[in-house]
Amino acid sequence: MHFQFTIIIPVYNEEDNLLRLEKELLLYLEIANKKSKVLFVNDGSSDKSQEIIEAICSRNPAFTFISFKVNKGLSAALKAGFDFTNTELVGYIDSDLQTSPKDFNLLLSHINTFDLVTGMRTNRKDSLLKKLSSKTANSFRKLFTKDGMDDTNCPLKVLRTDYAKNIPMFNGLHRFLPAMVLLQGGKIKQIPVKHFPRLAGDSKFGFWNRSIGPFIDCFVFLWMKKKYINYTVSKQNI
Template identity: 70%
Template sequence: MNYKFTIVVPVYNEEDNLERVEKELLQYTTIASVSTKVLFVNDGSKDKSLELIEAICKRNHAFEFISFESNRGLSAAIKAGFDYTTTELVGYIDSDLQTAPEDFNLLLQHISDYDLVTGVRANRKDSFVKNMSSKIANGIRRAFTHDGMDDTGCPLKVIKTDYAKRIPMFKGLHRFLPAMVMLQNGKVIQIPVQHFPRIAGTAKFGLWNRLLGPLMDCFAYLWMKKKYINYTVNKKSE
């Protein structure tokens, strides 16, 4: 099948969620506004996640996977997903399914006019501490990047693949995807999406990851912005 859109699903110790992930993403492929496939990226899980992923991919032709030798973190998993994507469009969703796959259709409505479309979680169903730390971290990031995004941590995005593959990812930079697309002179927009409480499994980010870590990453972003190489070819030999 000639797929147009790949959904990257980073997975780290999510064995309790994967049956629901399979069900909901399989259902989404039947209602997706463009032909869609799924790419699991197993980030060195220590539970039965890989075993379950392999079984899922064997029984669903639109599902594929790659697996890391060891845990490398969310940014590495997202980058690997981008690297292994062969479709025109790429997106990602977390395997905890706190966002809804059907909301990809909301984002896809805008991708012809933009190079990255990100969700912004409306009525977040997280704890007060998590919500406040994310709000503070987003405010700090906006002050550094001027990307205008309210919720770059939202795990629901659609990107034109050629832009995604040019993002020089490093640890923590998954929070800066809109800013990195803007460095390429790309256009970004945020669209409200649904948000749900986590049903199974455990969160992989604590206060450090949500607040202090992103602050340090802002300085890494500023360094990269200063050193970033951007060019446009307007003519080549035929």
């Protein structure tokens, strides 16, 4: 079966969300604009997530997984997902279902013109502290990267796999995907998407890794941007 689009699902201790996620993903695969498959990346979960993921994959041929020995964080999970993707397009969504897989079609409708299309959460269903810390982080990042994106933390993105595989990886990467596509000379776009409250499980991000951590990562990005190598071969005889 020829797939065109891989949906990466980073998972860390989400046992209470996975069966609902399976149902929503199956509904999406029926209406997807591109022939799609799912790749779970279990980021060293200590609950029953791996057991549930294996059961899901055993009954759904379009679902696959990889599993880390220990927890490495969201950026590492995304890197692994990119490394194991073999389709032309790749995207990701969080396993908490605060965004909907159905909105992938909104993003995919623009991917012929752009190299990365990201969601922008509207009417967010988060706590005031979470929204304020996220807004602060986005302001810092936008100032440093000049990527023009209002919500790079939105866990709903689609990008061309060749761009994804060429992104220099570091912890905190997930906040800089649009800026890193721009470094490669790519084109990016943001699209408003729906947002929902978390119904089960706990958020893996607190004040530190929503605000202070991203501020520090901005300096890492500036250093990397200065050192970044990007070239285009105009002619060859190999």
